[in-house]
Amino acid sequence: MSEGPEPREAPFDAAAEEALVRRAQAGDRDAFRSLYQAYQDRVFATAYRIAGDRETAADLAQEVFVKVFEELPGFRFGSRFSTWLYRVAANHAINKASETARHARLNERVAREKPSVAPAAPAARDRFADERVQAALGGLSVKLRVVTVLRYLEGLSYEEIAEALDLSVGTVKSRLFLAHATLKEALNDLVKDVGP
Amino acid sequence: MNCAGYRDVLMDVIDGTLSPAAREEARTHERSCSDCAGLARAAREQSALLARLPRPTPPSDLGMRIERALGARGAVVRPRRWRAWAAAAAAALVAAAGLLGSPRTPDAERSVEVVDVVLPDRGSFLGRVSPSAENPGAGLLDPLILVENP
Numbered sequence: 001m002s003e004g005p006e007p008r009e010a011p012f013d014a015a016a017e018e019a020l021v022r023r024a025q026a027g028d029r030d031a032f033r034s035l036y037q038a039y040q041d042r043v044f045a046t047a048y049r050i051a052g053d054r055e056t057a058a059d060l061a062q063e064v065f066v067k068v069f070e071e072l073p074g075f076r077f078g079s080r081f082s083t084w085l086y087r088v089a090a091n092h093a094i095n096k097a098s099e100t101a102r103h104a105r106l107n108e109r110v111a112r113e114k115p116s117v118a119p120a121a122p123a124a125r126d127r128f129a130d131e132r133v134q135a136a137l138g139g140l141s142v143k144l145r146v147v148t149v150l151r152y153l154e155g156l157s158y159e160e161i162a163e164a165l166d167l168s169v170g171t172v173k174s175r176l177f178l179a180h181a182t183l184k185e186a187l188n189d190l191v192k193d194v195g196p
Numbered sequence: 197m198n199c200a201g202y203r204d205v206l207m208d209v210i211d212g213t214l215s216p217a218a219r220e221e222a223r224t225h226e227r228s229c230s231d232c233a234g235l236a237r238a239a240r241e242q243s244a245l246l247a248r249l250p251r252p253t254p255p256s257d258l259g260m261r262i263e264r265a266l267g268a269r270g271a272v273v274r275p276r277r278w279r280a281w282a283a284a285a286a287a288a289l290v291a292a293a294g295l296l297g298s299p300r301t302p303d304a305e306r307s308v309e310v311v312d313v314v315l316p317d318r319g320s321f322l323g324r325v326s327p328s329a330e331n332p333g334a335g336l337l338d339p340l341i342l343v344e345n346p
Contacts, residue, residue: 032266036259040258041253041254044254057254058261062261062262062265063265065265065266066262066266130249130250130252133245133246148246152246152247158207173207177203177206177207177239180238180243181235190245
């Protein structure tokens with residue numbers, strides 16, 4: 001296991017999650033509702049950080065849960081449901097980003113985005129940092145952006161990222177290294193402005 | 197350790213997961229290479245900055261959008277308007293009969309479907325349909341979410 005960023009608090013422990021998934025697999029729509037209600041913020045956040053705008057992220061999140069609902073009967077607990085969910089979400093967002101090449105125009109869009117639709121932040125300083133970070137992430141290739149989002153914004157371990165993206169742990173680390181090297185210039189001023 | 201070797205273990209350097217011997221090697225390299233030392237410092241600062249960002253909140257209607265999308269893919273296909281009206285009327289009758297007559301069984305609760313019901317000139321709503329034990333072709337309809345009501 002790796003150290004690094006603190007993992008974000010999970011909505012269920014592994015046993016409770018598995019019980020809900022099994023009920024959902026048996027056709028219990030309330031159980032599936034509990035799952036998507038618990039995970040929709042994570043799926044939306046992942047999609048937002050990868051795709052770069054809220055409306056696309058909301059569409060992606062909706063499509064991800066429909067896909068998960070359709071494929072749930074075939075889920076065999078080879079990993080935790082949450083890891084599988086990140087896999088579906090990340091791959092869906094990657095495909096979408098590749099299809100539309102939205103990230104090429106991300107900087108312009110972030111600059112135009114109104115504060116009222118920016119991610120919720122308690123202070124202007126945080127919102128400023130969030131927008132700058134989002135713009136910097138948009139400058140990464142999709143491959144580097146995805147591992148960065150899953151590692152630092154979603155708090156997944158290297159092993160979980162490797163499993164979600166079907167990569168080796170070494171590849172995950174090398175992509176993170178490249179991401180850090182690429183972000184060095186883009187975030188250097190921000191780190192000085194707001195502190196690490 | 198050279199630069200290539202240092203960069204191979206950079207993530208372990210910033211996570212603090214190197215063995216004591218490898219950590220000492222890495223520190224020795226940092227003292228002799230300002231580029232690698234600067235990269236490690238930047239990576240630490242970036243990871244702290246990124247991990248501190250709040251998770252963006254989804255739109256408040258995301259759950260409803262998911263329900264609608266699931267309903268559209270459920271066992272009950274969104275029907276044409278006149279059929280929806282007929283289906284809603286029939287379901288309401290069955291629901292009334294169900295309220296007066298038999299209570300729902302646990303099995304019926306487990307097999308509910310979410311449907312998107314369109315009422316001509318009256319808007320639409322999401323509902324849950326549970327199979328009726330007395331009439332397998334019909335179901336009990338519970339309104340869940342009012343989608344629009346012009």
